[in-house]
Amino acid sequence: APDAASFIEPPVNTSAIPASIADTQDRLLAQDYVADRQLATCVHLALKLQRPLFLEGEPGTGKTEIARTLATMLGRPLIRLQCYEGLDLAGAAYEWNYGRQMMEIRLAEVTADKSGGGAKESRDALANELFSERFLTKRALLQAIDPANAVPPVLLIDELDRADEPFDAFLLEVLAEFQITIPELGTVKAVQPPIVVLTSNRTREIHDAVKRRCLYHWVGFPDAAREAQILARRVPGAPAALAAQVVAFVQGLRALELYKRPGIAETIEWMRALLALDATALDARTADETLGVLLKYQ
16 A cells, blocks of 8 residues: 555645746745735736736735735745935945954054054955945845845835935845846856845836836726625634624725825724724714724824
8 A cells, every 4th residue: 555645745835936826826825925816917927927017006905914924924034124314325235344354454454563564464364355245234225135035035125216216226126136236246147046125115116117117007096895805814703793893884985085095004093993992883974983994184
C-alpha cells in the first residue's frame, strides 16, 4: 500500500505569487481585503510583470491597506516611505553619517600623533574608508533594493502627492531599474525587485514619467453591496440591520456636495463607534451626535 503521507496535500506556499486573477481576489479576501475584479487584475499583473502599482483615489478608500495586505499575504516585510513636503534623497534613500565620519577622522588623527610616522598611509586608508557602507545610513528606498535582502520586501511609497514635484525625478531610477546610484559608492541594485505600491490622493498631478513606469488604478468609493461586504469583514459581529442602515446612510452622504466625502475607513470607524455606544439601530439623534466620526469639516 502507498505511504499514507502521499495522500496529504502539500502545504500552500503563501509566499508564491497568485496564479490567476481569481486567486489574487480570493487571497486578498482571505486577508479581509475586499477587492473588485478590476483592482485584483491590476494587482495580479503588477506581481506577475514585476511592475510598480500606482493607486490614486479619494482618501480612506483602501489604497495604503493594499500594501499592508500584500505584505501579509506573501509573507514579506513592509517598508513604508511616508511622503511629505520637503522630502529629499537624504530622507528617502540614503545619507552619509557625517557625525560618525568626523569622529573617525579625529580618532585617526589622535592615533597617528601618538604612534608617529605612517601618517600619509593612515590618511589614505581613512579616505578610502570614509565613504564605505559602514558610514551609510539607509533609508526606505535603499533598504527596499538592498541586495542583502533575503526576501524582496513590499515597498509602500505613501501619499506621493504630498512630496514636492522634484522628488518625482528621484524615483525614476528606482522604479525603472530597481537601483540607486550613489556617487561615492557606486550603483546599488536589487537582486530581486521589491513589490512597489505608490499611492496618491491627487492633491497634485504626479509626473507622467513616474506613471509611465507603473500600472495605474483609480480606487473609487465602493458601491453599497461591496461596502456591506467590507463592513462585515472589518467589523465582524455587527448587527446586520444596523450595518445596512450605516451603509445606506454613508452612501447617501457621498451623493451630497460635501467638502470631503467619507471613505470606507470612516464607515468602519463609525460602525465601531456605534457598537461602542451599544446602538442597535440608527436614529436621527445618534447619527447627529456621532457625525464627527464620519465628517471632518464643519
